[in-house]
Structures are given as structure tokens and as C-alpha cells.
Amino acid sequence: MKLNFRIIVTLCLSLLQNPAFAQDSDNNYNHFIQLGYQPGFMLQTNAFVKGSNATGEPIKYYSANRLEFGWQTTGEEAWHQIWNYPSFGVGLYSVDYHNEDEIGNPRAIYGFINLPVNRWERWTFSIRPGFGVSYNWKPFDPVNNPNNIAIGAFKAAYIDFGVDLSYYLTPHWDVAFAASFTHFSNGGTRKPNSGFNQIGPMVLLRYNIENKRPGFKVWDIPEYEKRHEAVYTVSYGTRSIKVDPLNPGMVDKYGRVNFAVTTISAAWMTQATHKSKYGFGVDVVHDSATEGQLDAGDGNVDLVNLPYLEEMRVGLFGSYEYVVHDFSIFGDIGYTVLQKGFDNQLPRLYQRLGFKYHFFDNYIAGLSVRIKEFGSADHLQWTLGYRKGF
Numbered sequence: 001m002k003l004n005f006r007i008i009v010t011l012c013l014s015l016l017q018n019p020a021f022a023q024d025s026d027n028n029y030n031h032f033i034q035l036g037y038q039p040g041f042m043l044q045t046n047a048f049v050k051g052s053n054a055t056g057e058p059i060k061y062y063s064a065n066r067l068e069f070g071w072q073t074t075g076e077e078a079w080h081q082i083w084n085y086p087s088f089g090v091g092l093y094s095v096d097y098h099n100e101d102e103i104g105n106p107r108a109i110y111g112f113i114n115l116p117v118n119r120w121e122r123w124t125f126s127i128r129p130g131f132g133v134s135y136n137w138k139p140f141d142p143v144n145n146p147n148n149i150a151i152g153a154f155k156a157a158y159i160d161f162g163v164d165l166s167y168y169l170t171p172h173w174d175v176a177f178a179a180s181f182t183h184f185s186n187g188g189t190r191k192p193n194s195g196f197n198q199i200g201p202m203v204l205l206r207y208n209i210e211n212k213r214p215g216f217k218v219w220d221i222p223e224y225e226k227r228h229e230a231v232y233t234v235s236y237g238t239r240s241i242k243v244d245p246l247n248p249g250m251v252d253k254y255g256r257v258n259f260a261v262t263t264i265s266a267a268w269m270t271q272a273t274h275k276s277k278y279g280f281g282v283d284v285v286h287d288s289a290t291e292g293q294l295d296a297g298d299g300n301v302d303l304v305n306l307p308y309l310e311e312m313r314v315g316l317f318g319s320y321e322y323v324v325h326d327f328s329i330f331g332d333i334g335y336t337v338l339q340k341g342f343d344n345q346l347p348r349l350y351q352r353l354g355f356k357y358h359f360f361d362n363y364i365a366g367l368s369v370r371i372k373e374f375g376s377a378d379h380l381q382w383t384l385g386y387r388k389g390f
Helices: 005-017 078-082 250-254
Strands: 030-042 063-074 085-094 105-120 121-138 158-170 172-183 198-207 228-241 258-273 275-287 292-294 301-303 313-325 327-339 347-358 364-371 376-389
Touching: 030 085, 030 172, 063 105, 063 198, 085 121, 105 158, 121 172, 228 250, 228 275, 228 364, 258 313, 258 376, 313 347, 347 376
Parallel strands: none
Antiparallel strands: 030 063, 030 198, 063 085, 085 105, 105 121, 121 158, 158 172, 172 198, 228 258, 228 376, 258 275, 275 313, 292 301, 313 327, 327 347, 347 364, 364 376
């Protein structure tokens, strides 16, 4: 089912007739609707994009549209001013690679946050990360779609990072000139999974619903009192083991074998400023994919019954978080210090990139991707946790 932007625009504009949005949301937030168009360039990062496809030609270009609904902070709370009056929201994304037969008609639903770096009288320069889920792909199939090694599943993660320079036109209208890098990947949950990487300029047109803008004044920001916290999390995901079968008919049976991965982590974090948090921790991983091995005799994936402890890995990691009130974007670099079972099945050096949301003060929900070799997704991790401040 294709995403009909005309219908969605009509629904969003109908919000203007709702008295609830004509008010100032108790002065904490204003609201906006934003449309964007982006022509861009595909990064040539895998054989499918380079020309190993049905057309025999490289996939060089794409065009994309986005529709966003958001909340603009007004300065009524201290964190609005600390982060220079950020805005945030949800969006719908549509992209055309001009190869519907092999790629499909991908769409994405995502959340984003716009973080102003600097404000002038009418101009604002911002960074804007976004994260969500994409769907409507036409994934790899050994018989019907054998060339598309980039996407192995109907759904994939959507990761977007951009910058924009916006200009104040009128109390209701802004225009922004932007650029963004976008990555699509299923996080290793289904092989093959080379992913799509793309970059391009973008123009955004924003309608501010309330007829009142924040003053964007910065009052006296309280100095941050350094705090420490112990963080305990449990993460769950699945890994897909890809094998090179002896004949194409074996791909469905053996080439997409999924295994559960559970990670228990404990970390000690220090937040020294309003915006930065850093620390170190330990991961204890149970990876049932250790049971899967390739039998060189017949090319099949065999499941080997291993003792539970031989499916464990222990890693040490360092972590950094960029904090925006209750939300944070984090990156980890770790090293596996103990690995039983089939040693060297994964690189010992690993990375993790994702986000967390803190609710009820001490509880954590998050999503991240565990990465190997600084560029290849191993698996997605859905996370719940608890923190204790000191």
C-alpha cells in the first residue's frame, strides 16, 4: 500500500480547526507541520548499487519526500533554554530509487529532534537526528529477487542525520535549506543485509500553527551539579547467520537462520554537564547463534548442542551519551574479553549506536544497533533498564 501524502496533508491541516491546537499548550509547546523534498545520491557501498542488478546499471540517484508534525519548545522550562529551544516530532518518509521491481516502494515512520546550534535574528542553524522503521521493501529472494543483497527483509531500520539552515519568513512560515545522510538496514536480523546509504540536499517548508513565536531568550541557566549513576539494562535481539549454500534452493532453508541474543549490561556513568554523560561498563551476552555452524561436508547449517556457558561472551565497553532532557543519543566501543564456544566467530572489537528515553525518572527504554568493524550491523537491541543516581 503506497503512502498517500495528499491524504496525510489534509488530515494534518485539519488540526488547524481544532481549538486545542490554537492555544499555546499551556505555554510549553507550539506546534508545526513541515514538508520536505530531497533529491540525492546513492553511496556505492555494495555490488547491487554498483550495478549487479537487473538493469546492469549503477543506482546513482533517489528522490524522497517527508511530512512531519512537531512540537516547538517555548522556553517555559529550563531545559528548553539549555538546548537553545529545540523542537521534536514524528514524520512519514517516502523514497523512490527508480527500480521498483527489485527494491519496491519504501516508506518510513520515524521520530526526530531538531537541535539549534546557533540562532541569529532570522536564521537558525541546527542538527537533526532521526530514527525509525521503514517498510514496503522488496527484499532479497533467491528465486524472484536474487540481486538485492542490500535489503533482506520487508522492514528495516531508518537512521537519518542532517543539518539545516532555516529562515524566518513570517510568524507562520519558515523555509529551511538542509542536507542529510540516511541509512537503511535491518540490523542483521535477516541476511543478506548490505544496506542502503544515501546523501542529498533538501528543502523544508514549515507552517507554525500558533500565531505566536517563542522569544528564544536565554535566561540564567543553572550550573549543572555533577552526578553519578549505576545503570542496569537487559537487551534482546536476533542474529541471522548467512551461509553460502551449495545450490540456490538451500538459501531459504539454511541461509536465514535466526538466533536469539540476550545482553545484560551494568555501567557506571558520570554526567558532568547538562548535555554530556560518559562512563564504562560490562556486557554479559548469551548468543544462541554460537550453536550454528557450517558443516563443510554437505553445506547445511547444523545446530550443535553446547553447554549454556559456552554460548556466553563477556565484554568491557566505554560509553558516551549526548543528553537532551529525558532523551539521549549514545555510542559505545567495547572489547570482548571472554568468548567461549567457537572462538573468533565475531570480531572481539564491537560498537553500539542508539538512543534511550528515561521515564518515571529512573526507568529506561531504548533501541540500538550492535556493530562490528565500525560499519557492519550485527543485530538490533531492544532495551529496558533501571538507573540509580548517586
